[in-house]
Amino acid sequence: MGRRSAAALVAATLLLGGCGGGGDGEPKAASGSGGKVTVEWWNIGTTEPLKSFLARMATEYQKQHPNVVIKNLPIENEAFKARMTTLNQSGKTPDLFTTWGGGVLKQQVDAGLVKDLSADASSWMGSFTPAALQPYQVDGKTYAIPADIGMVGFWYNKALFAKAGVTEPPATWSAYVDTVKKLKAAGITPIALAGKEKWPGHYYWAYLAMRIGGLAALQQAATDHDFTKPPFVEAGRRLKELADLDPFQKGFLGAAYNTPDGQAALVGNGKAAMELMGQWAPSVENEAGKGLGDDLGFFPFPAVEGGAGKATDAFGGGGGYAIGADAPAEALDFLKFMSEPKNHRDVVASGAVLPVLKGVEDAVKDPNLATVARALSSASGFQLYLDQAYPPAVGQEVNDSVAELIAGKKTPEQVAQAITETAKSE
Structure with missing residues (x-):
């Protein structure tokens, strides 16, 4: 979306x-x-x-x-x-x-x-x-x-970051993972995710593929329909490593986005430290929850060390x-x-x-x-959202397969293969 x-x-x-x-x-x-x-x-x-x-x-x-x-x-x-x-x-x-x-x-x-x-x-x-x-x-x-x-980026709670001893938003993926670990160690839920909706999870995989392979990798995949190349598999591996840290709220797989107990409300009510979401996030956080006021901050998706993508490339x-x-x-x-x-x-x-x-x-x-x-x-x-940039069936497979990866039901390789099969059948 x-x-x-x-x-x-x-x-x-x-x-x-x-x-x-x-x-x-x-x-x-x-x-x-x-x-x-x-x-x-x-x-x-x-x-x-x-x-x-x-x-x-x-x-x-x-x-x-x-x-x-x-x-x-x-x-x-x-x-x-x-x-x-x-x-x-x-x-x-x-x-x-x-x-x-x-x-x-x-x-x-x-x-x-x-x-x-x-x-x-x-x-x-x-x-x-x-x-x-x-x-x-x-x-x-x-x-x-x-x-x-x-554009999509991380909306975060400055007070919760400070409580966990995080003094500045992470600029690299390794620093981001460290931030998640620090938040967990402080007893704070690091990330709110609407697992039921699926599309919010695809943001992580898409951004990681962008940061690792660059925009060219996503553009090439739109032409040759091949998502089994290293940037996409590596994106899945990085996302699996994040999911293995158990960074999301309890019950995230059944959570919606804008309900009173959904992703936006958890951030807006100070019950989770951040969400990866588009520019509309503050208004929905205020609508579904209380909103954070001056404690709300924003930072772009971090760079992946060694990746071909630029940290200034935007996804949205x-x-x-x-x-x-x-x-x-x-x-x-x-x-x-x-x-x-x-x-x-x-x-x-x-x-x-x-x-x-x-x-x-x-x-x-x-x-x-x-x-x-x-x-x-x-x-x-x-880069336009993948579930909009690609044909609808391909976009839906991206959302579905990435959701299964986050839930531990598919491997990074299986995700890449499933999206490729759908793309080639279109």
């Missing part, structure tokens, strides 16, 4: 409900009866402050355009993906919907489900940073408009909006409205997203998010 511009995840009831008609979220054809046009908008803005901002955007646009109804449907991340998959299989999409780009967007493009925005949005697309647009470009054309960008993504092939013109006009500098500056200042427009960087007020923004602006390279 990653994730992932806001990564609040789903209760099972939401996965099962809401794929009926009309009022519970099934897209309807845009209606012109009575002069009204309806834009069905599926998004993942289920946590504050993003939820309120998106609702305000819909209200303000409707006031300016009385003939348009923006049907705002916030859906939690995993439920959203499940419902989109079902809808896409029937050859449909909402008029306007969240996308993370990568492999899923390419499949939608290939199926003719989304509009090419290259020409229609050309007059204002130049306002976006190239890095923000990149995930939504397929064969030189742009199929979505970015709304957020960010963002969120954007694509427009269904049969959507009314008002869908793009609403998207342009949300992307206006004033509106984007407002949502950036709220802490909900990081800037995707040029010249809005100064609106980032939170010091931790400013750290993330600076890391992104100086990143030497960027």
